[in-house]
Amino acid sequence: MGRKRIRDIRNDELVVAAIRSIHGKGFAGVTMAEIAREAGASAASINYYFGSKDRLMEETMRRLLSVLKVATLARLAEAATPRDRLIAMIEANFDDTLFTPAQCSVWIQFWANAPYAPALSRLHRINRARVASNIRGELRQLVPERVLDRVQTTIQAYMDGVWIEAAQGETVPDAAAARADARALAELLLDQSRQSLGS
Amino acid sequence: MGRKRIRDIRNDELVVAAIRSIHGKGFAGVTMAEIAREAGASAASINYYFGSKDRLMEETMRRLLSVLKVATLARLAEAATPRDRLIAMIEANFDDTLFTPAQCSVWIQFWANAPYAPALSRLHRINRARVASNIRGELRQLVPERVLDRVQTTIQAYMDGVWIEAAQGETVPDAAAARADARALAELLLDQSRQSLGS
């Protein structure tokens, strides 16, 4: 039963410690020893489980992307119409499980490092493409082809921007408010598109 | 006449080299020696002029903020109505002099470092507040009080998000297109606000 259990538990603990530590000092600023201390382990054990600091960052981001995926699927399960499905996917980005100060910070560090780390860059490209494709899938049934691209990129840029602001930590992120604002923007974009050209 | 001329020239050269270098390897990843080589100088001279790597980053960001300010003022000079002034301020963020791959990269590094460097944090807070205040000043004459806050934060989040995407470098940033998209979003927000409540 518990064949790979310990490994999984440690992986979890270390990734959680990494999220907290990165939030506290940034990825470049934090040391392996600090992350280890946060997890109640030794720096050497991080290398035992992950191989390197870069790989730890990569696994940490995989974790965040997984949280996003879970939140998205949970919300999609309750959505019936294309419009509901679109909103479900957007609101998932500001789910209570994802839109926290620590995770916002990690996401920023990810953006800052991705251009210089092939593994992160790949992760970013894949995730972005997946989200874009999902959004477009629903939009195709909601807005005219002519504006599809613009609406999709606008939504995605807006969501990224909200994350940035949250990571600057001047105000505690309010997930529910973020969802409401994002939804309002989406609905505005949908209504306007339908109205200006008919759908 | 040339009392402080050499110092100014060197500052310029070093800041330009810093922008290029940071774009190439990230702030944490680049060394003083690399930045110096890019400028045709020595690492020691950077410290002579700036005192430290962190101060160089700070001055580099001041440069970008100054470019934004110049672009904003230039566009404001040609704007007559509140609506034109709002659009001028928004489009300034995607001015040809500012919205370049290298400068987008630096901006991301700035966002990633600001939470951990008081000097950068301060710069970020001040700039953000200034832009927010300017935008709100125009919006006050354009949309109902009730939506003012939401419209302003939406615009700002969207602009930040566009910068992030540009910095990921998957596509070469097209400043003119970015301006058109941003303008379209602004006009949509204005029209909808006016329509839904009257202004």
Add this chain to the structure above:
DNA sequence: CAAATTCTTGTATGGTCATTCAATTTTTTG
């Protein structure tokens, strides 16, 4: 329980790099 496997960590290593400093060159000034 004994052998094998997995896990854990203290310590050593090697490399990297920002920063300092003294010495030199260049420029300014009177």
Add this chain to the structure above:
DNA sequence: CAAAAAATTGAATGACCATACAAGAATTTG
């Protein structure tokens, strides 16, 4: 032009830190 001031840099310094490793502890297995 000579003295002073400013600019420049090579090389030394001193920290810091990711990673490797070997030795030992814990756990699993048969």
